[in-house]
Amino acid sequence: MTKRKPGFIIVDILYLSIAILPLLFGMALKIFTNPAESGISIHGARIFFKAPFILGGIVITETQINSLVAMLFILGMALFLTHGISKIPNTKRQFIAEWAVSKVEGLVGENMGQSFMNLVPFIMAILSLSAVSSLLTLIGIYPPTCDVNTIAGWALTVILFIEYYRFKCGPWGFIKSFLEPLPPLAPLNLIGEVATPFAMTLRHFGNVLSGSIIGALIAAFTAYVSKTVFGALPGILSEIPFFQIGIPAFLSLYFDLFSGCLQAFIFSMLAMLNISSAFDADGFEKRRAKREAKLKLAASQNSK
Template identity: 25%
Template structure:
């Protein structure tokens, strides 16, 4: 098997759109738009009638915002965290709703000309894109806060560690993307296989377990993203 054959190996079936000379995974874009629509609708519905004493949807959204704010403050620090709450919050909410959509919605009952639907985060392209955004964010945060002095971290505590410190910047997005992709894909595959074999009883507790692990994976991704940003800005 040559390298071209290896690169053509796929997990599951994909619905492709052809744009010019490129092929994109149509089902990923469709589901991503659905998730974005859910988030926008939730934001509009819970904030259109704000009250001094929150209740109902406003109470829920304020709790979510407070949770994200505390997470960001813990990882980045009191002085700098406010500017990063929107980024960390967007990452957390998009991944959380994407993961839960895969655990709750039986996407495969929706027939496509080819391929199948699933959570956006069960595609490596989505998770890699999110991980690269995190990399850009912590590079921007470090350069914005420390200027060119940011690059001194590569030779600390000793210049001998320069190759290892450079390699670390490649391993961070790799670990973020593959951890999220692997967990969500494995959960959907296990539930899908069990539903086909034992459709009534066994999949139900596994679906609840999938909801729990999906939420944990969103929390891990957002926490590590904020931690990397805080580390870049502090320089240690």
């Protein structure tokens, strides 16, 4: 371990504050704007601000604020982990960063092939954003993945990539990819094309939403049980919900921690599989060879 300069440490603290301060801001916002709740409360994102504009106005909700919190956290962590990297890794943070990047590179190389290595940053971004957004429940603030619009946006970026890779074989290849295996099946292929982002959105959103609903139900149920069991106790003892200590936290270990990470993995995995299955590698190679032959022919004719 080499001795670090004070400037290095100051920049480190700056990067860490980029990561941590938004989280504290989100928690403060939640504490100060949330009204006290009792019983079962299942609601969508809270609306902070509504400005008049076309199409019903610009609405600033908890979802947008918390997505920004998650993004700033990822940005701060990325800056912190890659700060002061060297060619030969000798710090812990560089090992962590290299481990994460090589994991995603291995995932992409295994599932999509070596020709898709330029998609590693995109997959990494989706994976980390989804995981961090889902894990925001651990500090008690509203997860952006609990709002269907967030995931619909991600699925739209994925469908853009799918169409881009479909179009790589040229306009005729793009049309022909819908006529397979038989031309009469084109409507079904079109429906499948629309269903892909829809199903991806609903799968991720449904899992996170069902987790949050079950969490709310369990919290309300444990409060009710402790009220009936300990309600006869004298004084302030009857007010304390004993069953609410520990049990909801234990269950949120599955619903928030495990399920959140698993859904991030599944979403990025499905994005990878969909994108790589849209790309016709053989057709692309054939087209490129044909074009090169044509260029060579034109060049030889020009030189004559």
